[in-house]
Amino acid sequence: MMAANTVPLLPRLVSSSVAIANHAGKIIRDVLNKGDLQIVQKEHVKDLQTEADRAAQRCIIGSLTKHFPGLIIIGEEEESSGPVQLTEQSSVVPLKFTCPPHLAKLSQEQIVVWVDPLDGTSEFTEATAAAAHKCLMGNHDTGCGAHSTSLLDHVTVLIGIAVDGKTVAGIIHQPYFNYKNKEKELGRTIYGIIGSAGENDGVVGGLLVKPPPTGCVVATTRSHASSTVNDAVSSCDPTEVLRVGGAGHKVLLLLDGSAHAYVFASPGCKKWDTCAPQAVLEAAGGALTDIKGDHILYHRHVQHRNSEGVLATAPGQDHAAYIRKIPAHVKENLVK
Ligand SMILES: Nc1ncnc2c1ncn2[C@@H]1O[C@H](COP(=O)(O)O)[C@@H](O)[C@H]1OP(=O)(O)O
Numbered sequence: 200m201m202a203a204n205t206v207p208l209l210p211r212l213v214s215s216s217v218a219i220a221n222h223a224g225k226i227i228r229d230v231l232n233k234g235d236l237q238i239v240q241k242e243h244v245k246d247l248q249t250e251a252d253r254a255a256q257r258c259i260i261g262s263l264t265k266h267f268p269g270l271i272i273i274g275e276e277e278e279s280s281g282p283v284q285l286t287e288q289s290s291v292v293p294l295k296f297t298c299p300p301h302l303a304k305l306s307q308e309q310i311v312v313w314v315d316p317l318d319g320t321s322e323f324t325e326a327t328a329a330a331a332h333k334c335l336m337g338n339h340d341t342g343c344g345a346h347s348t349s350l351l352d353h354v355t356v357l358i359g360i361a362v363d364g365k366t367v368a369g370i371i372h373q374p375y376f377n378y379k380n381k382e383k384e385l386g387r388t389i390y391g392i393i394g395s396a397g398e399n400d401g402v403v404g405g406l407l408v409k410p411p412p413t414g415c416v417v418a419t420t421r422s423h424a425s426s427t428v429n430d431a432v433s434s435c436d437p438t439e440v441l442r443v444g445g446a447g448h449k450v451l452l453l454l455d456g457s458a459h460a461y462v463f464a465s466p467g468c469k470k471w472d473t474c475a476p477q478a479v480l481e482a483a484g485g486a487l488t489d490i491k492g493d494h495i496l497y498h499r500h501v502q503h504r505n506s507e508g509v510l511a512t513a514p515g516q517d518h519a520a521y522i523r524k525i526p527a528h529v530k531e532n533l534v535k
Pocket residue numbers: 245246247275315317318319320321419420421422423443444445446463466467468469472
C-alpha cells in the first residue's frame with residue numbers, strides 16, 4: 200500500500216470527501232430523528248434551509264478545512280453557529296480508482312470545492328412534515344404520509360471538485376437509500392473522477408444501468424416548475440415524466456437506468472447543485488451542460504446561479520439531439 204503522502208492530492212481529497220459526505224448523511228438523519236428542523240426561509244417559500252443543511256455544511260467545510268488547510272470551498276449555506284462534528288484524518292475510504300495522469304500533479308490553488316450539504320431540502324421538509332402527521336395520527340397510514348416519506352430518497356449530500364474551472368470529481372451521498380429495507384445497509388455513496396480507471400468506468404458505489412433503448416423518460420423538478428420548465432420537458436416528447444426533487448437524485452436516476460434525460464429550464468440550480476453530479480455522470484459517460492449545450496464552469500469567482508438552466512443525459516444518449524429539441528423561446532428566456 201502507498202504511504203499517504205505519496206498519494207496525489209486529488210485522490211486524497213476524493214477519499215476524504217467520501218468519508219465526510221457519509222458523516223454529513225448521518226448528521227442529517229440525526230436532525231430528522233430529533234424532529235426539530237428549525238426551518239428558515241431564504242429567498243422564497245420554496246427556498247428553505249433546515250438545521251440539517253446547516254449542521255451538515257459545518258461538518259463538511261470544517262472537516263475539509265482541517266484536513267486541507269487553505270482549500271477554497273464554496274458552500275450553499277451561509278456560516279452558522281452550532282456544534283461542529285469533524286471527521287478524523289484517518290477516516291478516509293480506501294481508493295478504488297486510479298488518478299488520471301493529467302490530474303496527478305495538482306496544486307491546491309487550482310482546486311475549488313463546491314458543497315451542497317443537503318440537496319432536495321423542499322422534499323426533506325415535506326417528508327418530515329408527513330412523517331410527523333403520521334405520528335400524530337397514531338402511526339396509521341394517512342395516505343399523504345405513506346406517499347411523502349418516499350421523498351427522503353430525493354435527499355443527497357453533494358461535494359464537487361473543480362480544477363481550473365472544470366468539474367473533475369464528485370461525491371453523491373444518499374443518506375436514506377434502503378431506508379425502507381431494514382435488513383440492508385442504510386445510505387450509499389457514489390463517486391467518480393472523470394477519466395479515471397476504476398470499477399464501473401470510473402464511478403464507484405453504484406450500479407450503472409443504461410436506460411431502455413426505446414422510450415424517453417424525462418426527469419424534472421417537482422417543486423420548482425414554471426411554464427418554461429414544462430415547455431422544455433414537452434419538447435423532448437417524453438413517454439414518461441418523473442417529477443422528483445434534487446439535482447443529485449435526478450442524476451442518480453440517469454445512472455441507474457430510470458431516466459434518459461434530466462431537463463431543468465430554469466435559473467434555480469446553482470453551481471453546488473451541479474458540480475458533483477456532473478462529474479459523476481460524465482465519469483460514467485453521460486453529459487451535463489446548460490440548456491443551450493454550453494459547458495458549465497466552476498471557477499472561484501463564477502456566478503453561483505446556473506442561469507442558463509441544466510440539461511443532462513444518461514450514458515449512451517445523444518446529448519446534442521436533446522439540446523436541439525429545446526425550443527428557441529425557452530433558450531432565449533434563459534440568459535447570463
Ligand atoms: N428556485 C430555486 N430556489 C432555490 N433552490 C433551487 C431552485 N430551483 C432549484 N433549486 C435547487 O436545485 C435543486 C434541484 O432542483 P429541483 O429539486 O427543483 O429539481 C433543488 O433541490 C434546490 O437545491 P437545494 O435543495 O439544495 O436548495
